[in-house]
Amino acid sequence: MRTVRTVAALRAELARLRARGQRIALVPTMGAFHAGHLDLMRRAAQDGHAVVVSLFVNPTQFAPGEDLSTYPRDERRDARLAEEAAVSVLFVPDADELYPEGFATTVTVAGPAQGFEGATRPTHFAGVATVVAKLLIAARPDRAVFGQKDAQQVAVIRRMMRDLHLDDVELIVAPIVREPDGLAMSSRNVYLSPTERTAALALSRGLNAAARLAADGERDTARLEGAVSATIAAEPACQLDYVAAVDRDRFHPVPELAGPTVLAVAARVGTTRLIDNVLLPTPPTE
Numbered sequence: 497m498r499t500v501r502t503v504a505a506l507r508a509e510l511a512r513l514r515a516r517g518q519r520i521a522l523v524p525t526m527g528a529f530h531a532g533h534l535d536l537m538r539r540a541a542q543d544g545h546a547v548v549v550s551l552f553v554n555p556t557q558f559a560p561g562e563d564l565s566t567y568p569r570d571e572r573r574d575a576r577l578a579e580e581a582a583v584s585v586l587f588v589p590d591a592d593e594l595y596p597e598g599f600a601t602t603v604t605v606a607g608p609a610q611g612f613e614g615a616t617r618p619t620h621f622a623g624v625a626t627v628v629a630k631l632l633i634a635a636r637p638d639r640a641v642f643g644q645k646d647a648q649q650v651a652v653i654r655r656m657m658r659d660l661h662l663d664d665v666e667l668i669v670a671p672i673v674r675e676p677d678g679l680a681m682s683s684r685n686v687y688l689s690p691t692e693r694t695a696a697l698a699l700s701r702g703l704n705a706a707a708r709l710a711a712d713g714e715r716d717t718a719r720l721e722g723a724v725s726a727t728i729a730a731e732p733a734c735q736l737d738y739v740a741a742v743d744r745d746r747f748h749p750v751p752e753l754a755g756p757t758v759l760a761v762a763a764r765v766g767t768t769r770l771i772d773n774v775l776l777p778t779p780p781t782e
């Protein structure tokens with residue numbers, strides 16, 4: 497595995513791989529790898545792709561007062577895990593490399609970026625869309641891999657890729673990797689105290705309850721959302737931010753299950769904000 501820190505070095509390394517006939521798969525990350533990240537890397541490598549992982553805690557997607565300065569960082573550990581996962585190139589730029597003096601061009605996204613995460617974190621998706629566009633343009637991969645864990649982010653990136661003609665890149669969305677007890681893996685789970693860690697299970701428990709209702713034929717999304725909010729309300733250490741059944745691609749609320757629907761939830765456990773979601777089964781048409 498080669499570690500590169502500049503776009504020029506990244507491009508040189510990828511040109512070398514392409515000259516050997518290899519296709520390239522990109523996995524954008526902020527590091528602090530867990531099994532979810534490693535699964536994305538495995539999926540990226542399928543069909544013989546050379547994998548490039550970017551490791552960059554992107555400052556523009558954090559608002560003032562968020563956890564940019566305390567976000568877990570351990571490049572040595574991440575590099576070891578990436579190497580074990582057969583990653584070919586680790587791209588670790590510093591902020592000046594991606595946002596040099598005079599940087600003045602950003603991507604903004606409306607549509608699926610509105611509401612939910614976009615309501616709580618108004619500048620977040622512009623930061624995400626900008627850095628992902630920059631990474632796609634810098635690497636020009638054949639495929640890019642993202643996690644369903646950040647369902648609204650996937651909708652925003654899919655829209656951005658269409659709108660900016662970056663959709664010649666194959667977009668792969670990997671399912672959520674969970675701890676054995678159901679907690680969705682997240683680099684931010686390290687912030688949870690043992691009691692908060694237990695309380696945090698209310699998110700996946702609520703989503704499971706709703707998914708069971710949907711599997712039993714419940715189509716009314718208000719009832720499905722109610723199952724999640726009731727589970728979270730029963731956990732005093734958990735403060736619900738939102739729960740919503742939304743169209744997977746547009747991220748608009750839907751009153752009934754019809755097409756592909758994401759049931760998304762965000763809640764605070766202590767000072768940590770967690771998100772989780774489940775894809776609900778599309779009921780058969782009668």
Ligand code: AMP
Nearest residue numbers: 525526527532642643645646672673681
């Ligand atoms: P992050 O480093 O948190 O920005 O995440 C990098 C990528 O990993 C994003 O595409 C995330 O959606 C994905 N990811 C994070 N957690 C999980 C998880 N538990 N399961 C699957 N993918 C994940």
